[in-house]
Amino acid sequence: MRENRVRSIWESGGVVLNGWLHVPSSYAAEVMAHAGWDSLTIDLQHGPPDVGSVIPMLQAISTTDVVPFARVNWNDPGTIMKLLDAGCYGVICPMIEGREDAEAFVGACRYPPDGYRSYGPFRANLYGGPDYASGANETVVTMAMIETQEALADLDGILAVPGLDAVFVGPSDLGQALGYGPGMDREEPEMVEAIGRIVGSAREKGLGAGIFTGSTEYAGRMIEAGFNFVNVSSDARLMADAASDAVAALSGRRPPS
């Protein structure tokens, strides 16, 4: 079965650089896949892609060895299983609030006896190989988002769920939950403390720790803080930033009109 390079990078003590896909286009996914990220996450929660747009995006990513992930829109077993059947090698699940949520999430990603994933890997067999079913439980990466007060309160319970590979910090929802409002790259002392507790607890227990960041500068600091899965911005945001910079760089050099 095709290996999951995110696991190999983690096992060798490395850090995964993840790109985020909001644009529901196979061409945009292909461009991002050729940019050198280790993994790409298709966002079905707060991005336009739906289950139907995922297949061509996964096919485009498969032209490289970038590992395909999806952020699902909710802890919904039907959607999770369909995305895994389509060939996603990792699932990031939002709004995991406690141990029971995490158990339901991980169970949806694992075939029996480890979980209750239903059998039917229509494209995962093509991407992963004909022995997909026998290796999927050890290959697919499960990441629970920590972004609520409830999740912070039951962090140890979530981290103790067998089969959970990593947690992933959502700074906007966590900011909302702690009363600071949405936003990336948090500097509020209470947020910094919470983020530090999440990464510290996860890594201490041998789990991975991921975070969504809005800049390479902050992402670099998060690597120093112990995160081993770091997302920087998104395809749409990177395009918008580069386009604005190009226009700004030339706007003062046009003759007055």
Ligand code: 3PY
């Ligand atoms: C958050 O910041 O809440 C996220 O879910 C990141 O996408």
Ligand code: MG
């Ligand atoms: Mg969120």
